[in-house]
Amino acid sequence: MKNSGVFRSRGVSWLMHKLCFTLGSMLVTASAFGGNKAFDDGDYTVKATLSSPMNTIAGLTEWAQSINHVYGITSIVLVLVFFAVSIPLIYAIYKFRVSEDEDLINKKPPKQVHGNVVLEFAWTIVPVILLLFIAIPTWEGIFSRPVKPPEGALKIKVIGHQWWWEFQYPELGITTANEVHLPENTPVFFELSSADVIHSFWIPQFGGKKDVLPGADAVNQMFFTTPKLANPEKAGGEYYQGQCVELCGLSHALMRFEAVLHSKQEFDSWAKVHNQPPVIASELEKKGELLFAQCQVCHTISGTPSEDLEKQMLAMDPPAPKQGPNLTSFGDRRTLGAGTRKNTYENFAKWVREPQSIKQGATMTAFNLSDDDMQAIAAYLRFSTAKNY
Numbered sequence: 001m002k003n004s005g006v007f008r009s010r011g012v013s014w015l016m017h018k019l020c021f022t023l024g025s026m027l028v029t030a031s032a033f034g035g036n037k038a039f040d041d042g043d044y045t046v047k048a049t050l051s052s053p054m055n056t057i058a059g060l061t062e063w064a065q066s067i068n069h070v071y072g073i074t075s076i077v078l079v080l081v082f083f084a085v086s087i088p089l090i091y092a093i094y095k096f097r098v099s100e101d102e103d104l105i106n107k108k109p110p111k112q113v114h115g116n117v118v119l120e121f122a123w124t125i126v127p128v129i130l131l132l133f134i135a136i137p138t139w140e141g142i143f144s145r146p147v148k149p150p151e152g153a154l155k156i157k158v159i160g161h162q163w164w165w166e167f168q169y170p171e172l173g174i175t176t177a178n179e180v181h182l183p184e185n186t187p188v189f190f191e192l193s194s195a196d197v198i199h200s201f202w203i204p205q206f207g208g209k210k211d212v213l214p215g216a217d218a219v220n221q222m223f224f225t226t227p228k229l230a231n232p233e234k235a236g237g238e239y240y241q242g243q244c245v246e247l248c249g250l251s252h253a254l255m256r257f258e259a260v261l262h263s264k265q266e267f268d269s270w271a272k273v274h275n276q277p278p279v280i281a282s283e284l285e286k287k288g289e290l291l292f293a294q295c296q297v298c299h300t301i302s303g304t305p306s307e308d309l310e311k312q313m314l315a316m317d318p319p320a321p322k323q324g325p326n327l328t329s330f331g332d333r334r335t336l337g338a339g340t341r342k343n344t345y346e347n348f349a350k351w352v353r354e355p356q357s358i359k360q361g362a363t364m365t366a367f368n369l370s371d372d373d374m375q376a377i378a379a380y381l382r383f384s385t386a387k388n389y
């Protein structure tokens with residue numbers, strides 16, 4: 001029988017399969033470079049560049065760098081294995097291909113061999129050596145991590161909610177949401193817990209991720225020393241992207257936050273002014289204050305009646321924590337809806353009127369407010385410490 005070229009194409013398709021698999025893996029790796037590049041147009045766009053905010057391989061903390069060290073070694077081994085397998089493979093496919101006029105039916109099978117001591121030893125020992133090569137720096141990385149947070153680390157309680165983040169600074173008496181402010185070059189200690197389902201806390205450029213679990217006795221810890229400011233002259237903080245990395249429901253992908261790095265001085269001023277209640281200077285703000293009454297069952301603003309309500313709710317048995325993010329100094333936040341949109345008046349109005357149009361499944365009630373009322377609430381809420389820290 002004349003060969004119909006089946007064998008050859010099978011070899012090729014097998015090779016294609018392997019190549020696609022490799023390319024796929026490389027794409028997954030490349031996606032680590034991607035991320036949400038700014039919020040300039042208010043939308044989520046993915047861009048793969050080295051300076052992307054979700055880039056994992058430009059680690060800024062010692063912890064992130066030790067992870068990257070292992071990542072680098074693993075990549076070298078992987079590339080070596082890739083070539084060690086694919087070069088002989090391509091050679092074999094070419095060399096032993098079927099020629100057009102070969103009679104495959106009557107062709108004798110090649111000589112069958114079984115067991116080659118040298119080969120079997122070689123392909124057992126070589127992977128063991130390669131794995132050791134990866135394992136030793138991995139162990140080193142894992143065991144060089146301190147087991148306890150350093151003395152005097154800044155403590156921050158992180159509470160995951162479907163689909164936003166709460167940050168409490170017990171020593172500073174501050175509660176905020178979706179933006180975690182940090183002093184540069186300082187040990188920080190996160191206590192992670194969840195109000196509902198399992199989430200996972202991750203600031204890619206600052207290091208690894210940790211699960212955020214529900215249940216009072218399931219508090220995870222994360223600690224590291226924050227990096228130094230890249231540009232100490234610039235005021236207003238440097239923003240790094242964070243993201244929930246545990247599939248936690250419908251809007252899991254929209255459960256983001258920003259870590260804002262400040263000089264120590266700037267951080268202290270932020271902490272001082274953050275809790276200042278809104279100044280009610282105009283009629284509009286006054287009206288906004290009244291209208292906010294319908295929001296305060298879920299939202300608290302420090303130094304206002306909504307805070308007293310929160311205390312009462314927490315004193316109940318069982319305690320009833322508020323469902324929505326703390327909105328103290330909300331005007332200072334860069335984003336809205338946990339990093340979903342840029343914090344502009346248009347996005348704010350859309351959010352209040354139809355939160356689910358921005359974030360599917362968001363548990364906030366929709367409020368069909370008139371333009372006048374919306375502007376009044378915005379004036380009250382967007383009272384801003386105006387970055388004057």
Ligand SMILES: [Cu+2]
Pocket residue numbers: 160161163198199200244245246247248252255
């Ligand atoms: Cu989540």
